[in-house]
Amino acid sequence: MTDTLLNHRAEGPASAPPLLLGPSLGTSYALWDKVAPELSGAHRVVRWDLPGHGGSAAGLIGPGATVGDLAGLVLALADALGIERFGYAGVSLGGAVGLQLAVDHPDRVSSLAVICSSAHFDGAKPWEERAALVRREGLSGLAQSADARWFTPGFTVPELVRDHREADPEAYAACCDALAAFDVRGRLGEIRVPTLLVAGREDTATPPGHLRQIADAVPGAALVEIPGASHLAPAQCPEAVLTALRTHFDGAARRGTEVRREVLGDPHVDRAQARQTPFTARFQDFISRYAWGEIWTDPTLTRRERSMITLTALVAHGHYDELAMHVRAARRNGLTPEEIGAVLLQTAVYCGVPAANSAFATAQRVLAEEDEEAP
Incomplete structure (x- = not known):
């Protein structure tokens, strides 16, 4: 991996529609370990590491970095891989990168999912203070409290906590600088690509209200709230996140849901979705994708x-x-x-x-x- 490109992992057929996955601050592309392999059946999935995180070089950004700078690094990676237009999903800072791409480079993004993120992360001061703390003391203290910020009590993913602890402090602080300066609230109405917002109901870092604000401002956007999920929803509730992303990014699943409603009626489908749990999420996705999205849409029979x-x-x-x-x-x-x-x-x-x-x-x-x- 060269020091000029973000470290990444590509999965799925090279000929499949590209889907880029962005991480949260303090994590690596391992955040997507329980979701990306499933998505790669229908997509060319490319998940990437932030500068100084995972395998990405710390020198890719410096003090005073912006989310626009990170979006530029993602575009450079896409260009290097020969990807012109792509679907994009990102968590927290990775979600902010997706919003930035959608407003600044709408010709490159075909569809967008923003997970446990925000159009404005509560102002500059908290992030400026965190950047100063990390530049002064490193990441060990923040890593010890990562579980409390990321998950509901009693849940952890040791690999992600390790990634937090081992991230480069200067690059981490530069990412905090980017979050401090980020504010696209006034530009959300410019987004014209199909957009999904995914909120964790137990997320204290970016509560559901942050995602509702985006959903209300982006024309035609959809909002999904996941019960029991905190800030790193793809790691804590992967099945529910997977179902939401498949429905959003996969044409068969979207069309299947439409046909299912046309044939069975809205009340029945609404009840089925209301009863859905992480245990049944894959089965509901299977029904929408194959039974309704492929069989019932086949024009051979009426x-x-x-x-x-x-x-x-x-x-x-x-x-x-x-x-x-x-x-x-x-x-x-x-x-x-x-x-x-x-x-x-x-x-x-x-x-x-x-x-x-x-x-x-x-x-x-x-x-x-x-x-x-x-x-």
Whole structure:
């Protein structure tokens, strides 16, 4: 690695859409260890280290550095890798770099995700004081309190604390200078790329209000709040962050969510998302990405035809709770009660009379409920 470029790690097919991942102050690209490999299935993922952090040379920035300087280093890395336009996601200072890129170089950023970050980090004074402290005493004291700033009580990632302790003090202080000077609140309305804000509900460093401020100012921006997450959400709640990023950056997942809402209705999808936990996040992403984003969007069959096939399959396997949901979906896809009855009658021949009997009972209940709900 040359001293003129940021240290980085590239993963995923070289031909895939590029996605750059930026770190938080005091960490290395190891912050993304539980997320980047999963994203690399559909993206050319490039995660990078701040100057003086991980494997990046400390001399890449100096006193009085700005977030614009860091954005320039990211662009130089992208240029060296032959990447013209890219998606970008960053945490804290890395998120600020993403905002700077979006306002100053909109032609380079295709889509943006800002995680546990801010458009203005509470003014210059705290960062000027931290820079002075680090230049005077080094990083050992700050490293000891890293867990309290980064995570909820009882959680830690030793590798990241080690990275904090081993960062170059002068480069760390220069990054503090950049945070002290950063303020793009007046320029957020200029951002025109698809933008996602991800907040940790337990984040005391950049509370959710910081992300809401950005979401309110950036046209069309979306906001996701992750329960239980503090400042380094990709390390503490990787599955939830992964789901949010996949939905934002992956066309199949986005289209899948749209189709899922069109077929099943907003109330059902809203309930499913409200019940989502870190344990179920990957399964929900799987459903949106593959079932709805690839199968239900295939134009070979109409949605009416897909509904008839789905009803038959659910009867065959006795999934009557799912059958009730898809009877409603079939009505949304244009099937009449008579056509639904004809499908279920067909299942009596090929799936068995007892299965069809239960299916008719389920469908009759759902259709009666719809009649009661109709104005």
